[in-house]
Amino acid sequence: MSGTYLGMPAFPEAAREAVRDGVLRANLRHATHTIRGKRALAVAELADWDRLRAAGRAVKDHTLRHLDRYLLQLEAAVTAAGGTVHWAADAEEANRIVTELVLATGERELVKVKSMATQEIGLNEALQAAGITAYETDLAELIVQLGHDRPSHILVPAIHRNRGEIRDIFRTEMGRWGRPAPEPLGDDPRELAEAARLHLREKFLRAEVAVSGANFMVAETGTMVVLESEGNGRMCLTLPETLISVVGVEKVVPTFRDLEIFLQTLPRSSTAERMNPYTTMWTGTTDGDGPSAFHLVLLDNGRTDTLADPVGRQALRCIRCSACLNVCPVYERAGGHAYGSVYPGPIGAILSPQLRGTADAIDASLPYASTLCGACYEVCPVAIDIPEVLLHLRERVAQGGPVTRDGIRVRIRPAHGHTAERAAMRAARLLLGHPGALRAGERLLARARRLRPRRLPGPGRAWTDSRELPAVPAESFRDWWAREREACR
Amino acid sequence: MSSRDRILARVRRAVGERGPEPEIPRDYLRVHGVRTPAESTDLLAAHLAEYRAKVHRTDEDGLPPLLTRLLAERGCETVLVPPALPPHWLAAAAGPVRIHDRAASTPSELDRVDSVVTGCALAVAETGTIVLDGGPDQGRRRITLIPDHHICVVRVPDQVVDSVPQALERLDPVRPLTWISGPSATSDIELDRVEGVHGPRTLEVVLLGAQ
Ligand code: SF4
Numbered sequence: 001m002s003g004t005y006l007g008m009p010a011f012p013e014a015a016r017e018a019v020r021d022g023v024l025r026a027n028l029r030h031a032t033h034t035i036r037g038k039r040a041l042a043v044a045e046l047a048d049w050d051r052l053r054a055a056g057r058a059v060k061d062h063t064l065r066h067l068d069r070y071l072l073q074l075e076a077a078v079t080a081a082g083g084t085v086h087w088a089a090d091a092e093e094a095n096r097i098v099t100e101l102v103l104a105t106g107e108r109e110l111v112k113v114k115s116m117a118t119q120e121i122g123l124n125e126a127l128q129a130a131g132i133t134a135y136e137t138d139l140a141e142l143i144v145q146l147g148h149d150r151p152s153h154i155l156v157p158a159i160h161r162n163r164g165e166i167r168d169i170f171r172t173e174m175g176r177w178g179r180p181a182p183e184p185l186g187d188d189p190r191e192l193a194e195a196a197r198l199h200l201r202e203k204f205l206r207a208e209v210a211v212s213g214a215n216f217m218v219a220e221t222g223t224m225v226v227l228e229s230e231g232n233g234r235m236c237l238t239l240p241e242t243l244i245s246v247v248g249v250e251k252v253v254p255t256f257r258d259l260e261i262f263l264q265t266l267p268r269s270s271t272a273e274r275m276n277p278y279t280t281m282w283t284g285t286t287d288g289d290g291p292s293a294f295h296l297v298l299l300d301n302g303r304t305d306t307l308a309d310p311v312g313r314q315a316l317r318c319i320r321c322s323a324c325l326n327v328c329p330v331y332e333r334a335g336g337h338a339y340g341s342v343y344p345g346p347i348g349a350i351l352s353p354q355l356r357g358t359a360d361a362i363d364a365s366l367p368y369a370s371t372l373c374g375a376c377y378e379v380c381p382v383a384i385d386i387p388e389v390l391l392h393l394r395e396r397v398a399q400g401g402p403v404t405r406d407g408i409r410v411r412i413r414p415a416h417g418h419t420a421e422r423a424a425m426r427a428a429r430l431l432l433g434h435p436g437a438l439r440a441g442e443r444l445l446a447r448a449r450r451l452r453p454r455r456l457p458g459p460g461r462a463w464t465d466s467r468e469l470p471a472v473p474a475e476s477f478r479d480w481w482a483r484e485r486e487a488c489r
Numbered sequence: 490m491s492s493r494d495r496i497l498a499r500v501r502r503a504v505g506e507r508g509p510e511p512e513i514p515r516d517y518l519r520v521h522g523v524r525t526p527a528e529s530t531d532l533l534a535a536h537l538a539e540y541r542a543k544v545h546r547t548d549e550d551g552l553p554p555l556l557t558r559l560l561a562e563r564g565c566e567t568v569l570v571p572p573a574l575p576p577h578w579l580a581a582a583a584g585p586v587r588i589h590d591r592a593a594s595t596p597s598e599l600d601r602v603d604s605v606v607t608g609c610a611l612a613v614a615e616t617g618t619i620v621l622d623g624g625p626d627q628g629r630r631r632i633t634l635i636p637d638h639h640i641c642v643v644r645v646p647d648q649v650v651d652s653v654p655q656a657l658e659r660l661d662p663v664r665p666l667t668w669i670s671g672p673s674a675t676s677d678i679e680l681d682r683v684e685g686v687h688g689p690r691t692l693e694v695v696l697l698g699a700q
Contacts, residue, residue, distance in 0.1 A: 027679070034680050051517040058513040065507055068500040081663070087493040139686055140677035156677055163678055189678040193686050200687065205596040221662040231634060231673040231688025238630040238665075239596050249496065256662045260654040261517070271676065274536065275616035275653075278688060279668035280630075286665050288592045289629045300492075304499035313503075407499040 024160050024335055031159045032326040038272035039323060039379070045274070046264065056261045057383040060317035063219075063252055064307060070219040070252045071298065077222030081284020083294040088246075090301050090406075095126035097297050098211065098244055102132050105242050107208045113226065113236045114138035115213025116154065116320060117246050117299055119342040120355070123211070134211065135177070135203050137232035139196050146173040152336030152344060154322035155270050160335055163187040174199050200232065210236035210291070214247045215319065216262060217296075220255045223283045224296070227266060227276045237280050243291040248299050250307075250316040262319060265381040269321035302355035308404035311392040315351045317382040324376035324386060330369055339366065346376035350389040357405055358397050358412065367393035519654050521615055526646035529614040530696060533649055536617025540671025541684055542692040548700045553581035556640065559693055560585050560604055563638055569605040571628030578642070579606065590628035596635060604638040605689075610666075612643045612694075613656045617671065619643060619694060620656060622664040630665055639689040641669075645698035 043049050063070055075085045088094035102110060110127075112118065112134050124134045136145040143158040144151050147169045151157030158166070170181040170192065179202050181195045212233070216225040224245060226233050237243060253259065267276045285294050307313045325331050325345030336344030340362040341352040349366040358364040367390050376386040396403065400414040490498075524532065534544045547555045560568060560582055568585040579587070588594075588602050608626035612619045619641050621627045633639050643649065650656050660666060673688030684690055 031680050046518075046521060048517040048521070051514065055514050055517055058511070062510060062513055065504050065510070067504070068497045071497065071500070087491070087496055089492040089495055093492060137687075138677075139675050143677070156680065158677060166678055189681040189683050192678055193675055193683045197686050201600070204687070205600055218662065223662045229673070230675045230686040232686065234630070234634050234667065235687050238634060249500075257654075257657060260657050263653050263657075273540075273670070275613075275618050275668065275670040277540070277670050277672065277674050279666075281662065281666040281668075283663050283665075286623065289623055289665055290631075298496070300496045300499070304496060304503050307500065308503035404499075404503065407495065407502065 023162065025333065027160055027162050028332055028335055031153075031156065032332050035272060035326045039269060039326070042268040042272040042274065046268070049265075052261055052265050053381055053383055056265055056319075056381055057317060059253060059258050059261060060250075060382055061314075063254055064250065064313060064316055067249060067252070067307065070254055071249060073219040074217055074222060074252050075298075077218075077220065078284060078294075078296050079222075081222045083222065083284040083296055086295060086297045088297050088299050088301070091121035094121050094246055094297055094299050094301065095123055098123060098246060099127060099130045099132065101242070101244055101295055102127065102209055103130065105209055107132075107242075109133040109135065109203075109207075110209040110211055111135050111137050111203055111207040111236045111240065112141075112210065113212035113228070113233045114141045114157070115211070115246065116342050117213045117248050118211060119151065121246070121299070121301060123246065135200075137200050137204070137236060138228075139193065139230060139232070142196055142200065143169060146170065146177065150337060151342065153325060154320050154344070154347075155325075156322075160337070163189060163192065166192055170195050170199075178202055204232075204235040204239055207236070207240045209242045209244070210240040212236055212243065212245045214245050214251055215266065216259060217247060217252045218254075218256050218259065219252050221283055223256060223281050225259065226280045227278075228280075229271070229277045231278055234278055234280055237282065238290045241291055242293045242295070244295045244297065246297045246299055248301075249303050250318075266319050266321055269319075269323040269379070269381040302357075304407060305357075305404040306351075306354040308409075309354065309392075312350065312354050312389050314384050315347065315354060315389060317384055318347050318351065319382060320347075321381055323379040323381065327375040327379050328370075329373065329375075330371060334369075339369065341366075346370060346386045346390075347384070350384075350386055350393060353393055353397075357403070358393070364397045367391075367397060518652075520652040522651075524614070524651060526649070529649050529651050530645045530698070532651075533612055533614040533617060533643075533645075534694075534696060536614065537619075537671065537694050540617055540674070542617075542671050542694050544694050544696065546696045546698075546700060548698065551700070552578055552642070552695065552697055555695065556606060557582040557584075559640055560606075563604065563691075565603040565638070567602045567604075569599070569602050569628070569632045569636060571607055571626055571632065573625030574606060574608065575626070590632050592629075596631065599631060599635040602636045604640065605632050605636045606640045606642070607633055608642050608644075609648060611648045611650055611656055611659055613651070613653060614649055615652050618656075619669050620660065621667045621669070622660060624664075630667055633667065633669075634688055637685075637689055638691045638693070639672075640693045640695060642695045642697050645696045647698075 078085050086097045127134050136142050140156055140158040143166055153159040164187050167187040174181040179199045214224045215227050267273045324347050328346050331345040339348045341348050343351045349369045353363040353366050356363050370390050372387045374387050400412050403412050537544050565585045567588050569588050571590050609619045610622035672692040673685050675686045676682050
């Protein structure tokens with residue numbers, strides 16, 4: 001699994017790989033450029049965009065500074081409205097809470113709304129280990145799940161797949177999970193969407209349990225908000241008897257009124273629409289309408305550690321619109337898998353190393369996965385200064401300094417004190433600027449790969465307690481990037 | 490220590506001393522543009538149509554025959570009705586069997602129903618959105634979700650607001666809220682927009698008011 005996580009075959013066969021890369025790059029280029037153009041138009045429609053952006057930023061910063069107060073207020077409001085609130089310090093605890101809640105219902109399968117928090121904690125795998133099957137219901141997530149693949153974009157997770165590939169996946173895999181794809185099946189998106197509709201409807205209509213994330217949680221009222229397009233979210237959020245939402249603590253906003261900012265900026269920034277087709281808001285449970293049991297799992301998993309860094313904490317403002325991915329020249333060429341995390345692109349480059357620490361070579365290298373062109377900051381609807389955080393993290397990785405891990409203030413040593421990794425870091429820094437250093441970098445990375453421990457020592461340990469340490473990719477982000485650039489010449 | 494206490498303690502340690510806070514700037518616009526009620530309704534219609542909802546306009550007298558025609562055009566044999574849908578709306582529709590919104594209906598039963606007719610809580614002109622709040626003329630959330638054809642009646646201009654800020658101020662957060670902007674859609678396959686994956690593939694909005 002960790003091999004596919006990074007999207008790179010362990011033993012690439014040079015010729016086949018080159019073709020695949022060509023397809024990937026074409027898919028990505030088409031996609032990011034299409035969204036980019038549309039988004040600019042949607043944003044230009046609002047004369048007060050800059051003011052909405054400043055207000056969004058201020059609301060998020062204010063909430064983060066008083067996060068304890070707003071989480072307690074949220075807990076009280078959700079509880080008063082008939083929900084139950086659980087607190088999870090890390091991935092393992094969140095997975096355990098959800099698994100126990102599902103087992104208590106007596107069910108062994110559930111439907112899922114696309115959620116990055118549950119991908120971050122590896123929930124599907126944890127459920128699988130407990131004998132519970134989680135079905136992804138977002139079309140792109142379904143494509144990813146059926147394709148034994150990993151998402152490569154926040155908003156359009158199967159952006160790396162074209163229609164022909166999707167048809168092939170549906171044909172061979174749908175039957176193993178439930179209703180098979182209709183025969184014959186063409187590669188027209190309409191036909192493919194219809195196949196997904198039929199396949200998933202079977203699951204929606206009998207589902208007793210659903211798992212979701214949330215885009216926003218309102219402290220004042222206990223209201224949860226999910227934005228989506230297909231209706232799979234509405235299906236999961238209203239039909240099952242039990243609804244479990246796993247949500248990062250940073251998703252809280254103080255008041256219902258605050259939604260007026262984000263409901264204007266999020267859809268325009270992400271899908272370039274004035275409004276996404278469906279938004280569902282619910283507060284606890286409602287008699288006779290929707291789930292009779294609602295559980296909210298508040299997830300920390302590195303967020304409070306991120307909050308402890310005065311420069312890096314702005315990453316917690318992120319509303320996951322994905323605008324920064326679509327403008328990033330590095331993402332466009334490398335694709336989402338290269339980032340080795342559920343959070344790809346510029347936001348991933350600053351969020352993952354903070355959530356997970358920089359003990360792992362991938363995480364330590366992410367702050368270098370940028371040209372610092374600043375396009376990501378320009379489009380960000382909550383004005384996260386991604387280049388500033390990238391530079392800050394580079395300094396931490398290269399020179400060491402104070403960080404918080406699991407709530408404890410520690411000093412990290414340069415590049416985690418690991419000689420090979422440190423050398424790799426130096427190579428990484430050189431690579432983006434000096435392609436000539438490529439060969440040296442490759443050799444150093446190969447060494448770092450061999451030295452990979454199965455579990456992290458020190459502060460990173462808790463993280464590896466709940467999961468296998470992902471393999472250093474067969475090819476790292478910067479090798480990939482450099483090779484791609486070479487190939488383009 | 491419970492995880493709750495641990496997380497809260499970590500937050501407090503992370504943010505440290507909290508000095509005075511700058512006010513959150515609320516100088517963004519409440520509404521984008523100045524419009525007469527008729528212009529707001531026109532804008533709503535245009536934006537709904539742009540996301541491929543079918544838009545119709547009629548008055549009280551015209552509504553029953555219009556609904557009859559829209560249901561007949563789809564060969565509708567069964568239609569879901571919320572508890573307090575004004576009875577005369579469907580009085581002329583002799584054909585389709587009325588299915589009442591009941592707690593006991595299973596999702597599979599609802600899946601066999603052809604169409605659903607509802608009112609709404611309000612509509613937002615600037616974004617082309619209708620909002621349902623589970624009111625008695627709208628019924629449970631699932632009845633507007635499972636059938637493939639949803640007809641939603643919006644009283645104009647009373648139920649039309651211009652903007653998202655105006656909408657939120659009129660909604661009750663405690664009610665279950667469903668915001669609908671055009672029919673179900675996906676752009677997940679090569680970013681080609683396809684209408685209808687799981688929600689109703691056809692959304693018809695009837696703007697009801699003096700013509
Ligand atoms: S960092 Fe900003 S632009 Fe990127 S996904 Fe988050 S909110 Fe959107």
